[in-house]
Amino acid sequence: MCAKKGHHFCPNCGRSNPYHLASGRYRCRRCKSDFNLFSGRWLSSVRPPPVQWLWMIKLFVLEVSTNTAASELEISYPTALRAMDAIRGAIMDSSQVPKELEGEVEADESYFGGRRKGKRGRGAAGKVPVFGIIERKGRV
Numbered sequence: 001m002c003a004k005k006g007h008h009f010c011p012n013c014g015r016s017n018p019y020h021l022a023s024g025r026y027r028c029r030r031c032k033s034d035f036n037l038f039s040g041r042w043l044s045s046v047r048p049p050p051v052q053w054l055w056m057i058k059l060f061v062l063e064v065s066t067n068t069a070a071s072e073l074e075i076s077y078p079t080a081l082r083a084m085d086a087i088r089g090a091i092m093d094s095s096q097v098p099k100e101l102e103g104e105v106e107a108d109e110s111y112f113g114g115r116r117k118g119k120r121g122r123g124a125a126g127k128v129p130v131f132g133i134i135e136r137k138g139r140v
Contacts, residue, residue, distance in 0.1 A: 011039045048075060048083070056083045104136035 009016040010028035012035070018026040025036050048056075052073050059069040070080035113127035 008037070011035055048073075048079065053083070056080070057087060060084060060087050101133060101135050105133055106136055107131070107133045 008018055008026055010018055010026075010031060010033060012033045013028060013031045015028060015030045018028045018035075021027055021034065025034050027034050052075065055073055056069060059072065064072070066080050066084050067077060069084070070077045073080065109129060109131045111127040111129055
């Protein structure tokens, strides 16, 4: 949103303290451009109603797949995917976890699934690979 610490700012020139228009939009005092709180963001071009955003967050919390969420909300799959990615990005941006691993790291992989009897070789075909990385002195 075009707001820092509760104060609105122009997405074009960055100046704060725009004035409010009757249409619900804002106008910059310096460059005279009109904008709303979502101007300059991909959110401004997607435009699902806020009610759909709340439902999308609820479905995200319930771990519903993107395809199911798209059909439940009657929106396209790409729109639902971008919304789910935006929710994931917001969670990552607000978390205190560093984005890159530092120092010594440990990595391990394993394959899960049923055994195939009489199969030669390593037997990883048809199994689900699970891979994990953690910092040696980091928190889990």
